[in-house]
Amino acid sequence: MMDWTDRHCRVFHRLLAPTALLYTEMVHANAVLEGDRERLLGFDALEHPVALQLGGSEPERLAAATRVGAAYGYDEVNLNVGCPSDRVQAGRFGACLMKEPLLVAECIAAMCEAAAIPVTVKCRLGVDELEDYAHFAGFIDTVAAAGCDTFIVHARKAWLEGLSPKENREIPPLRYEWAYRLKRERPQLTIWLNGGITTLEAIDAHLGQVDAVMLGRSAYHDPYFLHRAHAHLAGTPVRSRVELLRAFGPYVQAALDRGVALKHMTRHVLGLFAGQPGGRQFRQVLSEGAHRPGADWSLIERALAATAGAASAAA
Known part of the structure; x- marks a missing residue:
């Protein structure tokens, strides 16, 4: 959701869904450490609870950025290892890191050590030729052992060559059953599901299998769906x-x-x-x-x- 879920968007979405956990755009750790922090990290108190989503692959710099995020008052820091865009790959962060679970584990260990707030991971099912459940589960286990207990799973693999970011959101098949199985086999982990969720009925079905769902483009392009989802789950009246x-x-x-x-x-x-x-x-x-x-x-x-x-x- 880079260039989309900025601070103005998040305040609007907070009004639509008063209790949802909101996520920032992905911000590279280097930008946090060297850029205009107020522009990149500033947020309104109305946004709580809000998570800072980071990109990067250098444990020390991700740890430093996590400390900055915690000092700014974020409620969570999330490491994105699911974004397949070209510019993300060129910087060795995002989905390409699913090929390097030990490095991701190092990053998570450093981030967890840096601050007391939760550190979570957003990932895909796999990338390129790495598309079997055993590899996906092994990635989760390696990263969980480093201190992460919450994973937001975009239930598609990503092709790092040959598909655009848009095509990577549409062409690789959705495999919700992998996230369901992960939760059954590892009940101690908190598993969120993301990808292709566009109806209240789908939300109910997924919540019978996993702990939570994440809405991305469906909430942005149709903000009223986000509000309806909140009202449905919270049992509150739908506002106009x-x-x-x-x-x-x-x-x-x-x-x-x-x-x-x-x-x-x-x-x-x-x-x-x-x-x-x-x-x-x-x-x-x-x-x-x-x-x-x-x-x-x-x-x-x-x-x-x-x-x-x-x-x-x-x-």
Whole structure:
């Protein structure tokens, strides 16, 4: 979710799902140590509980970045060894590390030693020719022995050559049964499931087999699904899209007052009316106007008015 789940996105998602654990974009440990920390790591107190997702393959630097994250107040640090993008591979982090379980274990041991907050791992089922359950389970066992007891499993393997990141999210088959089996055979571990989860029925089915589910692109492209999932699991009333968006208003105004451009916040709400009458008008008004100088909350109200008008006409 690099370039997607920034601090503005996470505040909006917190309003949609008050108790979900939110994750940052993946940030390389070197960027944490050498870059603009406030830009990379700053977050609003509204976001708790929130996890910092790190990339990297150098134990000492990952440990140092973990200490920084803990000092910033993050509730968890997650090491991503599942991202298959070219730029990630070139830097020897992400999914290519599934070929080096001993190195991942070294990284986890160093990170666990660095801070008292939980350290978790997000991974794939395997990469390239490494696609049998025994290798996957062996990777988990090696890393768990280093101190990690929570794994977020994207239930696909990744092809590091020949497939784009998008294709790696769609072409390799989903094998949920591997995550189910892992949980049955290693009940002491906490296993989350990720990948292809788009319905409430699927969430219920997975939660009968594993401890938790992670929603990624399905929650981003259809934010209301995230809210419906929260309400379904928490047993709370479903709020309207309009009500949820207006709840975002005080944060948006405070950010505008700090000089943040409206476009940086509205890009995360474009899918709120996905599949609904007026959804196209909602996206159009925001996409055309949010980048303009002086754009403010009134543009969002105009988008809502256009949406309501289109919905009425369609009724």
